[in-house]
Each structure stands twice: as C-alpha cells, then as structure tokens.
Amino acid sequence: MSEGLTVPRDYESLRELILRQRQKLPKRIAQVAAYSLDNPDEIAFGTAASIAAASGVQPSTLIRFAHHLGYDGFTSLQTVFRERLRERTSSYDERLNALRSSGAGSRNRRIAEGFVGASIRSLETMLHKLGEEELDRAVARLAKAETIYIVARRRAYPVATYLAYAFGKLRIRYLLVDSSAGLDPEILNFATDKDAAIVVSFSPYAPATLAHATALAELGVDVIAITDSAFSPLAQSASQWFEIAEADHAGFRSLAATMAVAITLAVAVAEARRGDG
Amino acid sequence: MSEGLTVPRDYESLRELILRQRQKLPKRIAQVAAYSLDNPDEIAFGTAASIAAASGVQPSTLIRFAHHLGYDGFTSLQTVFRERLRERTSSYDERLNALRSSGAGSRNRRIAEGFVGASIRSLETMLHKLGEEELDRAVARLAKAETIYIVARRRAYPVATYLAYAFGKLRIRYLLVDSSAGLDPEILNFATDKDAAIVVSFSPYAPATLAHATALAELGVDVIAITDSAFSPLAQSASQWFEIAEADHAGFRSLAATMAVAITLAVAVAEARRGDG
DNA sequence: TTCAGGATGGAATAACTAGTTCATTGTGCG
DNA sequence: CGCACAATGAACTAGTTATTCCATCCTGAA
Known part of the structure; x- marks a missing residue:
C-alpha cells in the first residue's frame, strides 16, 4: 500500500490536517500529535525511539500516528518535518552574516x-x-x-x-x-x-x-x-x-x-x- | 579520547575552522569539506552513507573528516549542522500562524x-x-x-x-x-x-x-x-x-x-x- | 454482563547505521 | 631508486533503527 495522493507534503498542510483530526484521534496518538506540533524540530531530528520517549509513548505509536494520517511509515512523516527546516528562509542574522563574510553587498545595501x-x-x-x-x-x-x-x-x-x-x-x-x-x-x-x-x-x-x-x-x-x-x-x-x-x-x-x-x-x-x- | 574543548559547537565557528584548514586537508577530505559547506542541509539530514555517495567518497572518509576537525565521530559533527537549522528563527508566516491558531486572539489583535x-x-x-x-x-x-x-x-x-x-x-x-x-x-x-x-x-x-x-x-x-x-x-x-x-x-x-x-x-x-x- | 473491535504495550526482526579494521594505493624525502 | 607513512577503499562489526506482530487492555454497544 502506498500513501494516497492526498497526504500533505508540506508542513503547513500537515499541521492543518492534524488540527482538523485532533478530536477523532485516540488518546496516545493525540498525545503524539500534540507533541509533534509543539516540538517539530524534535520530530525532524529525532529517532522514533527518542521521540517516543520524549512524548511518553511507545515507538510503535509513532508509526500508528503516521499511518492514521495516511503516511506509509514514520519515515515519510518525518520527511515533512525535515523539509520544513530545509525550506525555511534563513534568518536575517544569518543572511547578513553570509553577505558580510562573502564580502558582497555594497555599503549602501548594508544600510x-x-x-x-x-x-x-x-x-x-x-x-x-x-x-x-x-x-x-x-x-x-x-x-x-x-x-x-x-x-x-x-x-x-x-x-x-x-x-x-x-x-x-x-x-x-x-x-x-x-x-x-x-x-x-x-x-x-x-x-x-x-x-x-x-x-x-x-x-x-x-x-x-x-x-x-x-x-x-x-x-x-x-x-x-x-x-x-x-x-x-x-x-x-x-x-x-x-x-x-x-x-x-x-x-x-x-x-x-x-x-x-x-x-x-x-x-x-x-x-x-x-x-x- | 573525547573531543577537545576547542571543537566548534556552532556552525559559524565550524565554518571558519574548515575554511582555515582547507589547504592542509588531504584531497578526499577536502572534497568532503567543500561539500559540507556547500550543502549543509544534506549533512544535517543525511546518513554517513548517503552523504558519502553524494559527495563521491567512502563513508569512512566522513568519519575521518570529523576526526580531522577534532570531533570524536561523524555524529558529533552532524550535531553542529543540525543545531544550525534548529536555531534558525522560524519564518514569519509560521510564527503568525502559531499565534493565530493558538486559539485566542481578539478581532483587534488579528488586525x-x-x-x-x-x-x-x-x-x-x-x-x-x-x-x-x-x-x-x-x-x-x-x-x-x-x-x-x-x-x-x-x-x-x-x-x-x-x-x-x-x-x-x-x-x-x-x-x-x-x-x-x-x-x-x-x-x-x-x-x-x-x-x-x-x-x-x-x-x-x-x-x-x-x-x-x-x-x-x-x-x-x-x-x-x-x-x-x-x-x-x-x-x-x-x-x-x-x-x-x-x-x-x-x-x-x-x-x-x-x-x-x-x-x-x-x-x-x-x-x-x-x-x- | 458479554462481546467485538479498536487501542495499546512490548517483544521480535530485518534492515541499516556509524564506526573499525586492514589491505592497498599514493606520495614525499633521502 | 626505495623507504616510511599518510591517504584511501572496502569489507566487517556491533549497535541502533523503523517496522511488524501479537497478546493484552480498554471501551462502548447490545
């Protein structure tokens, strides 16, 4: 079984999907859902085991959570959380740092x-x-x-x-x-x-x-x-x-x-x- | 052997360290060094095997790269690349969304x-x-x-x-x-x-x-x-x-x-x- | 109460991981 | 040239991973 065509590929859609389903979800899965929206970075970088421990559930619950949302496994779900970090436009500090160190940017542009x-x-x-x-x-x-x-x-x-x-x-x-x-x-x-x-x-x-x-x-x-x-x-x-x-x-x-x-x-x-x- | 006290914990310092050592590094390791600064996101999310393949080296070279910089393994090095993404302040759309959906927010506040x-x-x-x-x-x-x-x-x-x-x-x-x-x-x-x-x-x-x-x-x-x-x-x-x-x-x-x-x-x-x- | 079906915990597993080891190759120096 | 040693490649290992499976538990309807 492959995940349907309707599964969110970006974080914002996923977030909405989770919020919409919030009520219908079983207790433990809801617990994971809440944790995932509160700590998206942890989902992006953690392992199923570490996230399970942090959110107080069994690792298998994470896979069930992913299945409930329509993904074919925890890994597919995690990808969405990783893309979120990837696509985030860099912060201004970083952008300015980059410009500064790469030498580019005239004085006026820096102003x-x-x-x-x-x-x-x-x-x-x-x-x-x-x-x-x-x-x-x-x-x-x-x-x-x-x-x-x-x-x-x-x-x-x-x-x-x-x-x-x-x-x-x-x-x-x-x-x-x-x-x-x-x-x-x-x-x-x-x-x-x-x-x-x-x-x-x-x-x-x-x-x-x-x-x-x-x-x-x-x-x-x-x-x-x-x-x-x-x-x-x-x-x-x-x-x-x-x-x-x-x-x-x-x-x-x-x-x-x-x-x-x-x-x-x-x-x-x-x-x-x-x-x- | 634990990694010394002088090992960079944040991306900017690490970046400078790599640029400083660039000349002295062996060929394959320099190849990895270049790839890591060009594709920091890949280092953050990838596995040793996938990164090795993408940068055209053996997985073991990645561990050697980490050792050269003073880290006690690829994992420690990767942590720095992950922290970089974590610490990036979230995008504004996302922040405003968070405020919006956190339930409250009067009509005036929404304005x-x-x-x-x-x-x-x-x-x-x-x-x-x-x-x-x-x-x-x-x-x-x-x-x-x-x-x-x-x-x-x-x-x-x-x-x-x-x-x-x-x-x-x-x-x-x-x-x-x-x-x-x-x-x-x-x-x-x-x-x-x-x-x-x-x-x-x-x-x-x-x-x-x-x-x-x-x-x-x-x-x-x-x-x-x-x-x-x-x-x-x-x-x-x-x-x-x-x-x-x-x-x-x-x-x-x-x-x-x-x-x-x-x-x-x-x-x-x-x-x-x-x-x- | 009884029973069915979903929810849950936890063990088992197969795949994959980072890291190690060792043989081979390349390189600079006398 | 020949030697020493660093660099590299590739197989190997011990540990961890995501996932599956199954027994148990809970919940709500009849």
Missing part, C-alpha cells in the same frame, strides 16, 4: 539591510508585547469618540499624517493638530469629554506635544498615548498608553511598529463602529 | 497581526528586489545635489515628512513641497539642474505629484521616483525609479518598505557626502 532588520525586529517585538485587552480597551474608547484629535511632532509626525490619511479614508472624524499658524491652543479648546485623542511622542519628547496632551486631558478628553517608555511624561496625562520599543540602525529608530499600531487602531475603530451602527 | 504580517512581507520583498547598482546610482545622484526636493501626497505623504525629519537631522539641505498656501509652482521654479528630487507616489497617482515631477524634470532636476509599478506615470519624468510592492491588509497597504527605502537613501546620502568631504 538598507540594517533598516529592514530594525523594522522587522520592531514589528515582532511590538506584536509580542501588544496586550489584547489593552488594544480592545483603546479601540473601545476611540470608537465612541465624536472627534479624534491627532497630536505628534518631529519623528512621530509621519505617524500623525498616516493616521490622518487612514481616518479620512475610513470616514472617521479627526483633527490633526499641526497648524503652522500657531493656533493649536484655540483649536484644542473646542475639544470636549466626548472626544478622544491619539498622542504620539518619543524621547526627547516635544514640549508642544506634552502641553497639548495635558490640555486635552484637562478638558476631559480620553488621551491614548503611543510612546517609547512607561516613564514617558505622556503617561501622566494619558488615560492609556502603548509602549512601543523601536529598534534603531545608524542612529535612526524605525517607525514600522508605531505605524502598524496606528493603522491597527484606525481600522479597528472603523470596524468597531460598523459593528455598533 | 494587528495582519498589518505586522503585511509590513514584514513588504520589507522582505523589497530587500530581495532592491538592486545594488540601482541603489548606488540613486545615492550618487542625490549626494551631489545642492537641494533635495521632496514631493509626496496622500498615502505617500508620511514618507515625505519622514524624509524631511531625517534630512534635517542629517544636515542635508532639502525642501518639502507641501505648502498649503498653493505656492508650490513658484517654489519649484527655484530648482535648477544642480538639484535633485525624491518623488513618492502610488496608484492612484496624485495629479499634483505627477505635475511637480514633470515640472522638476523639465528644469533639469534629477528625479528619483519611489512608486509601485514600472508602468507608473512617474517613470516618464524620473531619471530613475524604485519599484516598491507593498503588501496590503484590510484595504490598507503597508508603508514599511517605502519608509525603509526612504531612510536608507537619506542615511546613504549623508555617508556618501561625509566620504567625499
């Missing part, structure tokens, strides 16, 4: 790699630390606001313009506080406790941004801060803050994570409002 | 994951397609410009403000063409063929951006375009363009790759000028 690396690291870290409740709470607050004030200067200013673009496209009423005419205080005075604000500022904090955040808070506006430290002066006036640690390269911090958080807030608010209305 | 994923994909694709010469040429052009004009609207506008911030910090003379007073045409008329411009525009292309690019080109200004297609109308007036394909999520395209290219240009120009002066 680009540095910024791409910093951006990706920032995005990963942000996603990892982003709290679900934290996000839900901020979205709820912003969703019930009449007008959302956007405050950001200097390095954070691109985030403000990005938010303005997104809010405009999503038909969310906003007000970008950046008037070059120096009328910011007057504009802010129109804000009420029915409004909310997104204030973005990183060290060294722009004094105008801090002043605006304080003024808005005193008017009863819900201030959501995006900043780089829990010790940020913004934390005092904000009803809630997101701490985003951006990686830097060549003296410039990335903005990737902050931009991602910003667009997430915008889209999430739009979806929340659509759900309500 | 965040979507944007982070789109950003990372964009960054990866951009780095992959970014040509070295292309980059070097653009940097050379910008480096010799007296003033760098920055033109971008709507979705691309955050890139313009980011560039303005970076140029300011790097003491590079620039001019952000975004006057809300409607004086853009007059400002552009000051440009000469000693200047350069960075124009950023994506479909649907803002008419003002296209007009400015054409005007600048007619004045002899070196126009570097950042756009999303080779068919972009910007390609006509630009002396050079970068094609950046940003992934999208929930109807919003990422800006991560464009931002990374922009900051790369800024820093590379600063470095190029420092090198000259």
